[in-house]
Amino acid sequence: MPLQLASKRPQTGLLRDPCTNSNYYDFNVIQTQLNLNVSFETKLLSGTVTYSLSFANHLVSQLTLDTSYLTIKSVTVNEQPLSYTLHPRFEPYGSPLEINLGQVDKKFQVSIDFSTTDKCTALQFIKGDTGPYLFSQCQSIHARSFFPCFDTPGMKSSYAFEISSPLKVLMTGLPESCDEVNVYKFKQPIPIPSYLVAIASGKILSAPIGPRSDVYCEEPKIDQCQWEFEQDMELFIEVAEKLTFKYEWSKFDVLVLPLSFPYGGMENPNITFATPSLLCKDRSQVKVLAHELAHSWAGNLVTNCSWEHFWLNEGWTVYLERRILGAVAAVKAKQQGAEDYELQGEKVRHFSAFLGIGEFCQSFSDLPQEATSLVWDLKGQDPDEFYSRVPYEKGFLFLYHIEQTVGIKAFDEFIPFYFKRFRYKSIDSFQFIDLLYEFFDAKVLDTIDFDKWLFGTGLPEIPKFDTSLVDECTTLADKWVESFKMGDESQLKSQFSEKDLVKFNGNQHLVFLNDLAEKLEGLDVDAKLVRLVAEIYPFYSRSENFEIIFSFSKLLITFGKFDESDTVVQRFASWLHTVGRMKYVRPGYKLLSKYISKEFAIKTFESTDIYHPICKSLVRKDLGI
Ligand code: BES
Ligand code: ZN
Numbered sequence: 001m002p003l004q005l006a007s008k009r010p011q012t013g014l015l016r017d018p019c020t021n022s023n024y025y026d027f028n029v030i031q032t033q034l035n036l037n038v039s040f041e042t043k044l045l046s047g048t049v050t051y052s053l054s055f056a057n058h059l060v061s062q063l064t065l066d067t068s069y070l071t072i073k074s075v076t077v078n079e080q081p082l083s084y085t086l087h088p089r090f091e092p093y094g095s096p097l098e099i100n101l102g103q104v105d106k107k108f109q110v111s112i113d114f115s116t117t118d119k120c121t122a123l124q125f126i127k128g129d130t131g132p133y134l135f136s137q138c139q140s141i142h143a144r145s146f147f148p149c150f151d152t153p154g155m156k157s158s159y160a161f162e163i164s165s166p167l168k169v170l171m172t173g174l175p176e177s178c179d180e181v182n183v184y185k186f187k188q189p190i191p192i193p194s195y196l197v198a199i200a201s202g203k204i205l206s207a208p209i210g211p212r213s214d215v216y217c218e219e220p221k222i223d224q225c226q227w228e229f230e231q232d233m234e235l236f237i238e239v240a241e242k243l244t245f246k247y248e249w250s251k252f253d254v255l256v257l258p259l260s261f262p263y264g265g266m267e268n269p270n271i272t273f274a275t276p277s278l279l280c281k282d283r284s285q286v287k288v289l290a291h292e293l294a295h296s297w298a299g300n301l302v303t304n305c306s307w308e309h310f311w312l313n314e315g316w317t318v319y320l321e322r323r324i325l326g327a328v329a330a331v332k333a334k335q336q337g338a339e340d341y342e343l344q345g346e347k348v349r350h351f352s353a354f355l356g357i358g359e360f361c362q363s364f365s366d367l368p369q370e371a372t373s374l375v376w377d378l379k380g381q382d383p384d385e386f387y388s389r390v391p392y393e394k395g396f397l398f399l400y401h402i403e404q405t406v407g408i409k410a411f412d413e414f415i416p417f418y419f420k421r422f423r424y425k426s427i428d429s430f431q432f433i434d435l436l437y438e439f440f441d442a443k444v445l446d447t448i449d450f451d452k453w454l455f456g457t458g459l460p461e462i463p464k465f466d467t468s469l470v471d472e473c474t475t476l477a478d479k480w481v482e483s484f485k486m487g488d489e490s491q492l493k494s495q496f497s498e499k500d501l502v503k504f505n506g507n508q509h510l511v512f513l514n515d516l517a518e519k520l521e522g523l524d525v526d527a528k529l530v531r532l533v534a535e536i537y538p539f540y541s542r543s544e545n546f547e548i549i550f551s552f553s554k555l556l557i558t559f560g561k562f563d564e565s566d567t568v569v570q571r572f573a574s575w576l577h578t579v580g581r582m583k584y585v586r587p588g589y590k591l592l593s594k595y596i597s598k599e600f601a602i603k604t605f606e607s608t609d610i611y612h613p614i615c616k617s618l619v620r621k622d623l624g625i
Helices: 221-229 235-245 287-294 307-335 341-366 390-406 410-423 429-439 450-455 470-488 489-495 506-520 527-536 538-542 546-558 569-575 580-594 598-606 613-623
Strands: 027-039 044-055 062-065 070-077 084-086 099-101 107-116 125-126 133-135 158-166 170-171 174-176 183-192 197-201 203-212 215-219 253-256 271-274 302-304 426-427
Touching: 027 070, 070 084, 107 271, 158 170, 170 183, 174 426, 197 489, 203 221, 203 235, 215 221, 215 235, 221 253, 235 287, 235 307, 235 410, 235 546, 271 287, 302 307, 307 341, 307 390, 307 429, 341 390, 341 470, 341 506, 390 450, 410 429, 429 450, 450 546, 470 489, 470 506, 470 527, 489 527, 506 546, 527 538, 538 546, 546 569, 546 580, 546 598, 569 580, 569 598, 580 598, 598 613
Parallel strands: 027 158, 215 253, 253 271, 302 426
Antiparallel strands: 027 044, 044 107, 062 099, 070 107, 084 099, 125 133, 133 197, 158 183, 170 197, 174 183, 203 215
């Protein structure tokens, strides 16, 4: 390891996660049993969590767990009631639950009876399309508001779940047969951290999308879900296995949630949660499933030991996601008889990188400096507030840089080596670098400035990607910019038509729209001319692809000089009430606030109740409410 970097390695491996109140480093969890009762009437969960523990450190006599807005009813140790203290809440980490263990053997069991409260941040009880619906979202530090736990990615446990609910239940894990009515059992034999525990309950149906994959959804959208995903799901898994090793979780199922789900996807093992905005009718968003699948190795087998090293989860996942997308494109090109199928696959990988890095650069100026390094200092901070494209794209660029330095063939051998070495464990960035030095020639690695990559802030150097699939899009954007500069409306109308777009796929439209927006920045273009884009390309106003709707509206609202009564603005405001994915919601309200008015943004935000608590609290901060 380079000397400079070594000096930043923490002296003790113990207190690695500043975002938990638990003394997780004093214990090993042998198994966790979570029994719950779902009440759609009270909108609460109640139940018992039982930890089978052993000491990692014999000197301790106290166990502290994370809780947040939970009611604690009783605590037993080896079935004997014991005293405990629920400490006052302190933000953003909640109320530590301190349990006096008394005299116990090396191995013991702690059970806690608890219930959630209406302030719970992990759960949302909502009205789904066909009835009441419950779902959870625990990453980053919300599991503590679902059940008392070691809420750190640094601690893993196998789980057994037993849930009683009047409606079908899905959870992280494999279903087990159960004779009791309205009782659902699951086993998760692979040790997982608390943030991957997930639950959903509602009138949920399923349809196959591959030999080891089903999609779950409420009835009205189930066929659409199947169509959107069935072509790619198994191919994704097969190529991912070639890059790494066998998929260890048995099944890869997907649950498409109601629209308030705040993320694009969440890699809950066995049951990836996904936003309904993936149902764009052109299969262009199935790439989100490639991403969540890649987490089956990056994040779910090898986990960041604290959110300070979050890039290890997301950077590696984006790296694998792009390898998967490239490999699948190569397989398809080969099936169609192309001789240069490998090259075509590589072009698709580069296209994906170009698109992602473009979005990343655009979002960069909004970020506080300290959030732009790969490794973060999160003492006292809420990791959700550090969330941005940085761990994804800078993380990807770092791994791509290593790949280019050592050569892709050698890096391909490192990938399974890394995931096998650290599977079932939680690691930090230093352990990753150590393994690089174990595997590759130090002289080659020493050319990489690891210190700058991990701790440096700001944008990294962006390499040249193959732009063959991008060029058609940016050429069209250039043509528009030239015509805008000439300022002649009738010439513009004769020069462009919807035919310009026929060759583009869903993601190429995005490159065109984002590139045009980027090129217009700083130019003083007549707003009337910008509005013509909507007239000449009505395809964009009709699109059901959420990515396109967002990028197109952003272009128009940024440069079209509209006020709140214009239909473009009204439509966008209404659209914001049909989507809960934060990727659109947060920048959407910022856009309204900046280009229409802060009052209008707040009024629009406050006139709906669809958003998830995590999303609500972040938009409130964004808008200064
Ligand atoms: N694990 C993340 C979602 C997440 C991150 C939730 C941090 C809470 C805190 C998931 O895998 C993800 O990255 N989703 C992306 C998908 C995209 C990169 C394809 C999203 O939601 O946009
Ligand atoms: Zn991810």
